[in-house]
Amino acid sequence: MTPAPLDPALSAWLEDAAPRLDADVGAAGELLPRLAAAGVFTLGVPEASGGAGGRLVDVVEAIAAVSAHSLAAGFVFWGHRTYVEYLLHSPNEALAGRLLPDLLRGRIAGATGLSNAMKFLAGLEGLQVTARREGDGFRLDGKLPWVTNLEPGNFHLAAAVAHGDRPGAFVVSLAAGDAGLDRSADLDLIGLRATNTAAVALAGVRIDPDHVIADDAHVWLPKVRPAFLAFQCGMSIGLARRAIAAAGEAAGAGRHILGEPLAALAATLRTQVRALAEGLESGAFESQPAALFRIRIALADIVAEAVGLELQATGGRAYLSEPGAAFARRWREAAFVPVITPSLVQLKTALAAQRESAA
Incomplete structure (x- = not known):
């Protein structure tokens, strides 16, 4: 994948807004409209569904480009665009038809509440929402302790639900105004605060x-898991690229010794990005999720090494509040x-369990 250029106006705004998006809960209302105005939510969405066409790798690269400026913005982009992906894979065409136009234009917020479901699919935990049959519908009870892009009063949320009276589970879309749904106050995060991240009780x-x-x-989740995790990987890719670039710029000040490890890390990053693409x-990740798990783990390791090299390259200035603010x-x-x-x-636990099962 080639790093994707962002709309210049969006790039400039993100660069300026990044400190606010990280530190100020009140800045959350600015973000979704800005991303939507640049058209990023339409990437990878078929034209017949109101999108710009393209591939999933285009979405990954766009999330990476946004995350290079602000991981808070990349996090919101991931959550919103992943919810869109769920609708694109849903046999419920009427639901998608109702929601997609407003989602693609940022008029409503989409939230992926399926983190619990992805752990459930990997055998790591049970579902936290259960259903009891009522007429031709259901009554849901439970909680989702951590969900992003829950714009107050204006969100739609995907959740996986266990049947209360029989085995199996299904996936539903909930809305901010549903009776019995309670959104908590924003979680008190140490960063990424302008992301409308909260808990939901049902x-x-x-x-x-x-x-x-x-x-x-059980049938549907493996079809959307590749996008769920690959879009997450876009966040790591963008942050790693930015830290490597910042380290390279700082390393010229008497720290040329870092040139070789920076070049090696950049090459490793390109290898992982290529494997992800x-x-x-090929669609291989649907039947071989372990390969995607390993890429996600490798990218996280690259991010950690990249910011470590940025710290070494920047030296003591990184520990001063003003010159070191972006690094911090x-x-x-x-x-x-x-x-x-x-x-x-959790990913390493799933991989270890798979190895034990194979053995």
């Missing part, structure tokens, strides 16, 4: 069949990469 939320995204979560293009933000951003669900620990 108490008897009524869902009709026209809000079901997929009837069988090839797996997405990237350091916090890098600390988030290993804990994005599924976390590195």
Whole structure:
């Protein structure tokens, strides 16, 4: 994949807004409209569905380009665009038809509440939302402790739900105004604060069949997992590229010894990006998720090494509040990469279980 150019106006705004997006909850309202105005949500969406066409790798590169300026912006981009991807893969064409026009234009926020579901699919935990049958619909109870892009009063959210009376699970779309749905106050994060990240509690939320995204979560989730994780990888790619570039710029000041490790790390990053693109293009990740897990883990390691090299290249200036502000933000951003669900620990646990099963 080739690094994608962003709309110059969006690039300039993100560069200026990055400190606010990291530190100020109140800046969240600016972000979604800015991203939508640049057309980034239409990438990889078929023209017949109102999009600009293209491939999933185009979305990854766009998320990387945004994340190079601000991981908070990349995080919101990931959540919103992943929810769009769910609708594109849903047999519920009426639901997609209702929501996609406003989602692609940023008039409503889309949130992927399927982090729990992805862990469930990997055998790491049970589903946290259950359903009981009521007429031709369901009543839902449970909680989602961490969901991003929950614009107050104006979001749609995907959730995986376990049947309360029989085995199996399905996937639904919930809305901010649903009776019994409670959005918490924003979580008190140490960074990425302008991302509308909160918890959701469900108490008897009524869902009709026209809000079901997929009837069988076990069949449907593997089809969307490659995009879910690959779009996450875009965040790591963008942050790593920016840290490597910043380290290279700083290394000229008597720190030429870092040139070789920076070049080696950049080459390693390109190798992983190429493997990600090839797996997405071939569709291999749907049947071979472990390969994607390993790429996600490798990219997180690259991010950690990149910000470490940036610190070494910058020296003591990185520890001064004003000249080191951008580095300090990237350091916090890098600390988030290993804990994005599924976390590195969870991915490594899944890979270890797979190895034990094979043995």
